Amino acid sequence: MKQSKYKQVMNLITAKITGGEWTIGSQIPSQRELAKLFQVNRSTIITAIEELKADGLLVSHVGKGTIVANNTWSLMKVDKPINWSGNITLGMHKESMKTVKMINELEAKEELIQLGKSELSPDLFPKAAFQNIVQNVSSTFYSLGYEEPKGNLKLRETICHQLKSKGIQASPSSVLIVSGALQALQLISIGLLNKGSTVYVERPSYVLSLSIFQSGGMKLATIPADLEGPIPKGMKDLHNTKAHSVLYTIPTFHNPTGYVMSERRREHLMQLCEDEQIPIIEDDVYGDLWIDEKPPKPLKASDTYGNVLYVGSLSKTLAPGLRIGWVVGPESVIDRLADLKMQTDYGSSSLSQHVAAEWLKSENYELHLAKVRQELKVRRDMTLNALSKHLSTVAEWEVPKGGFFIWLKFLPPIQNKHLFEKALTAGILINPGNIYDKHSTQYIRLSYGFAAYEEIEAGIRKLGEMLKNI
Missing domain, CATH: 1.10.10.10 (Winged helix-like DNA-binding domain superfamily/Winged helix DNA-binding domain)
Structure with missing residues (x-):
């Protein structure tokens, strides 16, 4: 029965x-x-x-x-x-915000229109070229043992060669391979900062949606920013010379705002941090994704004192699943972080490191980047057209010069949580602004990098319809 x-x-x-x-x-x-x-x-x-x-x-x-x-x-x-x-x-590590946990789970749902996802569309993955590299790498393997504490030497040498085009001079001994940029921040937080340290971040900032620094007992101090980047005077006014502090910044195609720090602002910020002896963590994972023109050189390019820890990754330009990123800094600091990484996971995937080394040194790398930039331009312009068509009377935005994001500000008063839930009911996943800054309740981070063309158009149209009824 x-x-x-x-x-x-x-x-x-x-x-x-x-x-x-x-x-x-x-x-x-x-x-x-x-x-x-x-x-x-x-x-x-x-x-x-x-x-x-x-x-x-x-x-x-x-x-x-x-x-x-x-x-x-x-x-x-x-x-x-x-x-x-x-x-x-x-446990010592704090849990994620409820909304962030929901987003992490819902990003795997193929039935949703992903308007917040910080990832390239699967259509942009260079399948044939990548398969050839994986096959070539696998044919030369005799075993898959552990790599050196700092990571595969060939990969570190290749990264150093690539960094020269950005004006960064580094030797392989000053490079640590990590499992994505996020692990770099985790290692820095447990290895180089202590309880009570102050971490300066732009407001809003990607790192405000995480609990990496707070879980270690560090204090986050938000500094005001404009379209040129974080305002140095704002940080100087906050700075207490008695407290150990560090600046975390995403100067190029910032997450979530998409702005590019101007060359003049970079010079002022570097000078302030040198004068005040504030180390810098420079997150440059979006730096290669320029659309209109090349951005200014990274902060690290003008670093003559070893003041900047430079973080890069393949997660945004190729595939997050490789879990390959890198940190560049003074040898003594990299030695410390390498020891911590060995204690944490005994090294990133050996296979991924070999594949990444072959990918970065091949002509496929630059060809792929050129294709990605061209596609991002099409996607950005199409998204801007859809915004003008459906949201011009209820929202405002700046035109991004690269990366994935448009920082969309709604003009009528709205509740982020209400819009997030209503959009989800309509099959749209968005990233509300308050996960990047509790005060950004009038914003959402809109991504044009992942969703299909027709989904972007449909999602923005539906958002426009929703806002008329809120």
Whole structure:
């Protein structure tokens, strides 16, 4: 005899609880999420939950949702069961914002129009050229052992050669290969900063959506910025010479605003940081994605004192799945970070490093970049046209000169959370501005790098329709 649907759902929920996927003390998904997960209507979910509450497996609390109270094994025991969920808040590293966690999960949903994703479209992946490189690399392998602490020497040499075109002189011993730019920031935070350090960041900033520095007990101090970049005087006014501090900046095609720091501003900022002895973390992962003209040279190019730690990556120009990035800095600092990386993961993927080295030194690299820049120009201009058509009366924006992003400001008062949820209901995933700065409630970060042409047009049209009703 076939079980009723609510009984089937009860069994599925019970299996997740007894299997340890949903532990005692943890909150189960909402009724709407469960209905979608088990492909039933909400009334079926409600019936199943009420039965499980009667059995003692679940309990509901106002404002906390439905919580796992027991599992079938703990119900048969007299002793209190071990509760891993109680340890969730004990770790040193803070959890992501709720919205950021949702975005991370929803970016994998192919049915959504991805208007916030910081990634190149799969259509721009150079499949044939990349397959040839992978085949060539694999044919020369005898084993896949660990690399040197600083990473594959051939890759570091190739990166040094590439950096010369940006005006950066570096030797392989001053380069550390990391698993993406994010790991570089993690290593810097645990290896070079201490509790109570002040990290200056532009407002808004990508790093404000993360908890890397705060988890280490560091303080974030936001400095005002304009279309030329962070305002040096704003940082000088905040700076306390008694406190250890560092500046984190994305000077070229900034995330989320898309601005490019002017050459004059770069000079002023470098001079201020030298005078005040403030080290700089320069995040240049978007630097090669210029559209209209080459941007000014990186801050690192004018660094004569070893004051700048330069971070680069292949995640934005090729593929995030390679997990290949690099940090360039003084040898003593790179030695320290390399030791920490060995303690953390004993080195980035050997295969990825060999592939990255072959990719960067081949002519395919420059050919690919030229194609990407051309495509980004088409995508940017098409997005700007759609914005002018559907949002010109309710929003304003600057024209980006490269990268993926348009920092879109809505003119009528809106609630970021309300717009985010309403857009999601309409099948559109956006990045609300308040994840980059709590004050940026009138903004969203719009990306033209990932979604298909027709999706960008449709998504912006739908946003325009929504704003008329908010």
